[in-house]
Amino acid sequence: RYRMYNAADSRQSRTAETLGFNVLDNQVPITELPNTLSIDIDIASPECIATTLHACDKEIFEGWGTSSGLQDTVIIDKLYKVAMLISNVVQNPSAGCVVISGCGTSGRLAYLTSRRFNKYLRSQGQEECFNYIISGDNDALYSSVELAEDDPSEGAKRLREVVEGKTRVVYIGVTCGLSAPFVAGQLEMCLSDLETFTPVLLGFNPAHQARKTQMKNLNKTFHQVVKNMMMSEQEEKAFILNPIIGPEPVAGSSRMKSGTTTKIVLDILALLGTASFHSALCLSAPRLVEMYKDVCDTVYGQAKSLGSLAYMAKQSLRNNGHLYYLGCDALGLIGIVDASECRPTFGASFHDIRGFVSGGIDDLDSRPISSTLSTEDFDSEILPNLDACDTVIIFGADMLQRVNSRLFSFPCKRAFVNFITDEESSSALRDEVTSSKLDLTITVDICFALNFLGWPQGPQETFNRQKDGGPAVGLPTSPEAWSGTSGKMLLMQLAREAAMKWTVNCTSTSAYIQLGKVYRNLMVDVRVSNAKLFYRACGIVKDICNIGEAESCTLLLKSIYDEDNLSKVQTSGDVVNHILAASEMDKVVPIAILMGLRSCSVQQARSLLDTQPNLSRLLKDFQ
Ligand code: F6P
16 A cells, blocks of 8 residues: 555656646645545544544644644744734724635635634624635535635625625635635735735645646636735735645545644634633633644544444445434534535535534524525424434434434434533433433543633632642633633533534545545545546546546546547536536546546446446456
C-alpha cells in the first residue's frame, strides 16, 4: 500500500494540474491529498474504521507534518483579534453584523453557528447580529446544491443583500480548500471596501495552495484573491485563518475533518466574541481547543460501539433499507446535514439516509425549505412504511422521550445515542432506556471534557483548585462567578453538537466504506456536480488507471454522455455542460475507471458494475 502511494506521489504534479491547483509549486493541496493514515480504510473492520477516523481527526489538535494544527500560536493570536472585532459588532448590533458564508458543508456550519449564537444573544436580551449565507440558498442546508458554488457574482450579490444598511461588517468566508468562487466573489467585494468590511478567510491549505484556475465573472484566480488578502492582513484589515490539519480520511471529503475544524473555529470565535455575556467562564482559545479534543477522544473512545452502529447502518443500506436519524434542535439539524452530504460524496440516493428534527426548524428565517424534515413528517410518511431492513437512530435523551411510541412496534432496528453532559440526566434516563426496545445503546459521557473547563464540579472545588495553583488558569476568579448558567449551557450545547457531528460522520462514512464506495481512501463514487468535483473526478480516474490527463477526461465524458464515440459538441462543450449532464447520471466515475482499467465500452463497464456493486472489490479485481 505504501509503495502504491509513493507511486501516486510521483504523479502528484499531474494530478495537481488536473485539479487546477498547480502551476507554481507542483503540489496537490493538502485538503485533496489522500491521508497516509487511512490508506487501508476500505478493508478495515467497522471498529477499525472508527479508530482510523480518530487518528486522522487527532491531526486537527496535534498538527500534521511540521504544523501544530489548531494549537498554532499564530492562528490562536489571529483568533483573538477576529474575536475582538466580533465583540465590537456584538456591542453595537444596529450598525454592524457578522456574516459567515460558505458552500456545502461550510455554508451549513455557517448556518448552525449563526443560529446557535443568535439564540444565545436573544437569551441574554441582546439583539441578534450573526448572519449566514450558503450558496444555493436554504434548500442547500439540507440537500446538495453543488453547482451554485461556482458563481462569484452570485456570492457578492447575496452578501450585498445581507449587509444592507450596515456600516461595520465582519465577514467570515469559509472554503476549506481555499477554492470556492462563491466565497472569492464575496472576499473581493469586502477587499474593495475595507472601511465597512473586515474579511476573514477560513480554510485549511497554505495560502500558496489556493486554487489557481480562472474564475468566470471575476477574471481572477482564488490564489490572486488570497494574495490581496495577505496584503491587507499586514495592516490587520483582513485575516487568513488557515490552520494546517492534514488530509481528510477519505481524500477530499471536506465535510469530515475540515468541517469539524470549521465548527470548532467558528464556535471559538463566537464564544470569545460574545464573552462579555459569559465572562464568568473566562474562556481562552487554547483551553477551548482542548475541550474539543477531549470531546473527540471521548466519542472515539467508543470505537467498538461506533463500529456496531455503522455495521447496523451498512446492513440496512445493503439490504435496500434506509437509515434514519432523529434528534431535537441542533442534533436533529446535524443529522439532516450529514444525511444530505452522502449524495455528493458517495453517490447515495436521497432516500438512503435521512435526518429529521423535532423542534428547531421553525427557527429558520422566512426563506422556505422544500423538503420534509420534521419528526412529524417522519411519523406520517416514514413510520408506517418501516420494515426490518431499516435502522432508526435516536439521538439525545430529549428525542427518546419524544419519540412516537409506535416506533417500538415496528420491526426495524433501533439504536439510541446519548451525549451525557451531567450526572443527573444520566440517572433519570436509565429507566427509560432499559424499558425501551433498543437494539443498541451508546452513551457518550462528555462531562470530562467540560470538567476540564472547571465545570460542572461546582464552584468551590474549582475555586480551590485555582488557589492551589492547579490546572485552573483562566477559570473564574471567585465561586460566585459561576452563578450565570447560560454560558455553561452554551458550552454544553456546543460540545454535544461536536460529539454529534463526529458520531454521524463516522456512522455514514463507515457504512459507505463497508459498502465499497471508497477504494483505498478515494471517493470513487463522487457525484460530478460542480467544477471542483469534475476536476477531482478526472484526477481520481487518472490516478487509478495510471493514464494521462486528456485520456482520463475523455473517459469521464464518455461515461457522462453514455457514449463510446463522443461528438464534437460533447468534447468541445464547456465544463458546466458536462456537469449539468453528469448530474442526471449515476456511477459516472466508477464507469470511467472501469473503462480505463478494462479498455471496455460504457455498456460493458455498466454491466460489470451490475455484477458487483462493491466498487472497492471490483476495482481491486481489475487493478
Ligand atoms: O462541492 C462539494 C463540496 O466539496 C462539499 O462537499 C463541500 O462541503 C463544499 O464543496 C465546500 O467546499 P469548500 O469548503 O472547500 O469550499
